[in-house]
Amino acid sequence: MTAPTPSPSARPDVERLRGYSAPLEGRRGLLRLDFNENTIGPSPAVVEALRAFPADQIAVYPEYDGLREAVIGNLQDSPAGLAHALLPQQVGLFNGVDAAIHAVIHAYGASGDTLLTTSPTFGYYAPCAGMQGMVVEAVPHELPGFRFPLEAMRAALQRGPKILMLCNPNNPTGTRLSAEHVLLLASSAPDTLVVVDELYEAFTGDSVLPHVDFAEHANLLVLRSLAKTAGLAGLRMGFAIGSAEVVDRVCRVSGPYDVNSFAVTAAFAALSDQAYTDHYVAEVLRARNYLVTELTRSGAVFHVDGGNYLLVWPRFSAQQVEQQLRDAGILVRSMAGKPQIDGSLRVSIGTQEQMQRFWECYRKLER
Numbered sequence: 001m002t003a004p005t006p007s008p009s010a011r012p013d014v015e016r017l018r019g020y021s022a023p024l025e026g027r028r029g030l031l032r033l034d035f036n037e038n039t040i041g042p043s044p045a046v047v048e049a050l051r052a053f054p055a056d057q058i059a060v061y062p063e064y065d066g067l068r069e070a071v072i073g074n075l076q077d078s079p080a081g082l083a084h085a086l087l088p089q090q091v092g093l094f095n096g097v098d099a100a101i102h103a104v105i106h107a108y109g110a111s112g113d114t115l116l117t118t119s120p121t122f123g124y125y126a127p128c129a130g131m132q133g134m135v136v137e138a139v140p141h142e143l144p145g146f147r148f149p150l151e152a153m154r155a156a157l158q159r160g161p162k163i164l165m166l167c168n169p170n171n172p173t174g175t176r177l178s179a180e181h182v183l184l185l186a187s188s189a190p191d192t193l194v195v196v197d198e199l200y201e202a203f204t205g206d207s208v209l210p211h212v213d214f215a216e217h218a219n220l221l222v223l224r225s226l227a228k229t230a231g232l233a234g235l236r237m238g239f240a241i242g243s244a245e246v247v248d249r250v251c252r253v254s255g256p257y258d259v260n261s262f263a264v265t266a267a268f269a270a271l272s273d274q275a276y277t278d279h280y281v282a283e284v285l286r287a288r289n290y291l292v293t294e295l296t297r298s299g300a301v302f303h304v305d306g307g308n309y310l311l312v313w314p315r316f317s318a319q320q321v322e323q324q325l326r327d328a329g330i331l332v333r334s335m336a337g338k339p340q341i342d343g344s345l346r347v348s349i350g351t352q353e354q355m356q357r358f359w360e361c362y363r364k365l366e367r
């Protein structure tokens with residue numbers, strides 16, 4: 001028997017990488033409160049559009065005409081609107097915001113450059129930086145309350161990081177940042193690309209988009225997705241919105257057809273039924289109030305701020321409670337090993353009925 005031939009090594013940065021680990025299997029049929037997804041599905045208009053998808057379009061590459069304009073129209077029509085008109089070339093289309101994050105870091109981060117962010121934050125920034133050989137500088141949130149570390153961030157920006165990643169509201173702490181502070185940070189470091197991941201902004205209304213003029217803040221890039229509120233996580237559709245120059249550089253490192261035709265069709269339908277998304281967001285906010293009331297009444301240790309999620313510290317081991325919830329058909333996400341929030345569980349918020357089901361189960365485990 002010959003010894004197996006070793007496979008060739010990847011780049012040293014990749015060999016060293018610890019990838020983003022998301023449990024992707026065994027979730028079907030359970031109440032999924034572990035990934036901050038929409039828990040009821042997209043607008044019926046999306047389902048209808050997908051059912052009517054013409055077979056001949058499967059055989060040809062996707063076409064994106066009009067989608068950037070539809071994104072801009074949707075932003076313009078939102079209650080806060082846009083202070084400055086956007087051009088289609090200021091909107092980049094991506095296979096989810098994950099792909100946009102990957103592309104931004106690929107386009108702007110060279111080996112040895114610094115990516116500045118907060119800690120704890122969304123777990124995909126660090127592996128993307130690592131792939132490029134970037135150094136991650138993560139500024140801790142201010143305790144108590146996981147407040148945004150504004151002064152420490154301003155000081156860190158003076159050291160000239162290549163990219164600043166701001167997650168607003170922050171996943172998983174819910175930390176909020178005002179548009180005024182985002183613009184202040186961007187103005188103080190014109191050579192740093194300031195990326196604001198606004199995946200959960202619908203739950204706070206803190207978006208910087210109604211306030212920014214990209215001609216003045218050409219170093220700012222905003223990420224939006226149809227995953228969490230419009231319910232298209234399974235189809236993957238994300239947007240990067242900024243100056244035409246930055247959007248162009250970020251799109252240069254993506255494939256020409258990375259966004260597929262089903263996602264395009266679903267995105268048009270979702271964008272044209274904003275009422276459905278607004279309704280879902282309102283339901284989640286109601287359900288969050290309900291759960292917060294119950295948690296407060298029971299004396300539980302928890303933290304809630306922006307976003308469709310909150311953190312709860314169980315009386316017994318988080319690992320054990322996570323497993324017991326899973327046994328009862330409910331998934332939540334353990335924050336084990338994350339700085340500041342080790343020992344907590346992140347619970348995504350769905351509808352009031354779903355949160356009642358969660359609470360009935362959780363409070364029994366806490367007794």
Ligand SMILES: Cc1ncc(COP(=O)(O)O)c(C=O)c1O
Nearest residue numbers: 096097098122171199225227238
């Ligand atoms: C802060 C944040 N950004 C980006 C993503 C990924 O978004 P998408 O599904 O659009 O790729 C997530 C998903 O959990 C997230 O929490």
